[in-house]
Amino acid sequence: MKTKVYDSAAAALDGLLTDGMTIAAGGFGLCGIPELLIAAIRDAGVKELTVASNNAGVDDFGLGVLLQTRQVKKMISSYVGENAEFMRQYLSGELELEFNPQGTLAERMRAGGAGIPGFFTKTGVGTVIAEGKEHKDFDGQTYILERGIVADLAIVKAWKGDAQGNLIYRKTARNFNPNAATCGRICVAEVEEIVPVGSLDPDCIHTPGIFVHRIIQGPHEKRIEQRTVRTA
Template sequence: MKKVYTSAAKALEDVVFDGMTIAVGGFGLCGIPENLILALRETGVKDITVVSNNCGVDDFGMGLLLQTRQIKKMVSSYVGENAEFMRQYLSGELELEFNPQGTLAERLRAGGAGIPGFYTKTGVGTIIAEGKEHKDFDGETYILERGIRTDLAIVKAYKGDEKGNLTYRMTAMNFNPECAAAGKITIAEVEEIAPLGSLDKMAIHTPEIYVQRIVQGEHVKRIEQRTTRAG
């Protein structure tokens, strides 16, 4: 099966539909699939549920889909620096399902591993636990969290080969491997498509079985918060 596509727009053809769920890799602006996000905006798909740690910033990354009102619901752990995200949530325009960060990562990992649910102590005694099953283990109370599977996952990797094996670079790995595994269809954008056999097998973080499409893109790599000391 040919996995390499010539553009992000081509890679998204015939896989998007209104009301779908999408897992999006990245953390803030680090490791986000920026070309696929832009192409997703151009499809005009609407009423989508996005599973992502946060929603970037107002004018870049996932924030662009908030501007166009294409997102119906966010499943996130952090509102962050995005003023439009905050405004839409507080005004009732956007649904938000808050998750502790580690719980969100594990829900994605579990979904990708075929695990329908798991018990965790995180959130016990808080509003996170409301409406969820409670169970005691060794005298401690845990709550049941469900694994997450999405219709589509879009991720960003440093390098990938023609079969879809992916390797991430440093902190840009963040949520990308978990999102890649959780998608029924996964599209990866990479900085470089490497020749088959050239990737170090020990450095392949997402194996080809999880990836259906891959595209090479140019990346801005913006800094979300630039802090410098006085000269």
Template sequence: MKKVFGSAEEALDGLLFDGMLIAAGGFGLCGIPELLIAQIRDAGTKDITIASNNCGVDDFGLGVLLQTRQIKKMMSSYVGENAEFMRQYLSGELELEFNPQGTLAERMRAGGAGIPGFYTKTGVGTVIADGKEHKDFNGETYILEEGIFADLAIVKAWKADETGNLVFRKTARNFNAPAATCGKVCVVEVEEIVPTGSIDPDHIHLPGIYVHRLIQGDHEKRIEQRTVRAA
């Protein structure tokens, strides 16, 4: 199976449709699949639901899809760095499903493992639990959370081989790995593609069985909150 494509446009060809659910990797501005996001913007896909830890910032990452009003709903755990997100949500233009951060990661992981739901104590007694099934285990109350089964996963990794075995760097591993597993189709952008067999199997973070399409590209390395010492 050919997995390496020449561009984001080629890699997403035939995969996008209005109203779809996309799982997107990234943590803050780290590990954002920016090339694939830009192509989704250019394709004009509408009414998208996106499951992602956050929504980038106003002019970078998933934030560019907010600017073009292509996102209908966000399933997120942190949205505090995006003024346009706040404006759209408070004005009723954007639906929001808040998830505790660990719950969101586990919902993605569960979907990737074929698990439709799981019980967790996180969120019990809060608005997170509203409308969800409650069940007691050993005298403790848990709520039922559903696994995420996305139409498409878009992911950023540091390195891949030609069969799609992936290596992430540092914080970029946080949500990219679970997001990759829960999509019916997973498209990955990387900084470097190396020959098959050149990555030590012990260094592979996500096996290529989860990856369907792959592109290499140049990426902008932004710093979300720049903090420096006085001169």
């Protein structure tokens, strides 16, 4: 059986990256972001990317590095406030942005992974989010149609994984990662630790290995997005 374990992020992405592709990325702020895979995408030089992610990290870390190098054409996101370059490119018309409420974005990824092409939600009705979308009434309430996201590639970050690709996320680092992992035609995961097959409690696995095609282990930087302290 061909192994899913690769030696580096660059090796795990080899043959998967093309200009104009759509990438679903797990993470929330700087928590649970696939930083090694993002850096490898930057180094590969692919461009005109569409990236579905809650936000884009900060200016010099996470998906922000792909904005710095102008490799992203469009973001499908909920929040832009922590990344000054993201905001600047959007306001200047250099970057296309599809705003999604966070719950809607998570459900769009989950739906895409479950083979559901679309769903109706009340979230966004009567706002710019609803413009150009199908409206339908259910039980006297108006809903809008949101399409499931199916990405060419999903990149996620987990705490532990095994050689079969079974993944466990740690606490809030789960965030968008489980949904993102399922909606990619190919999923590449980076983990803090690869453990022996059979050592993970099946009841504790968040992403089954059937969804994960390639996996790497690597060192990760534990950044704090907003450090707040008080005088001693």
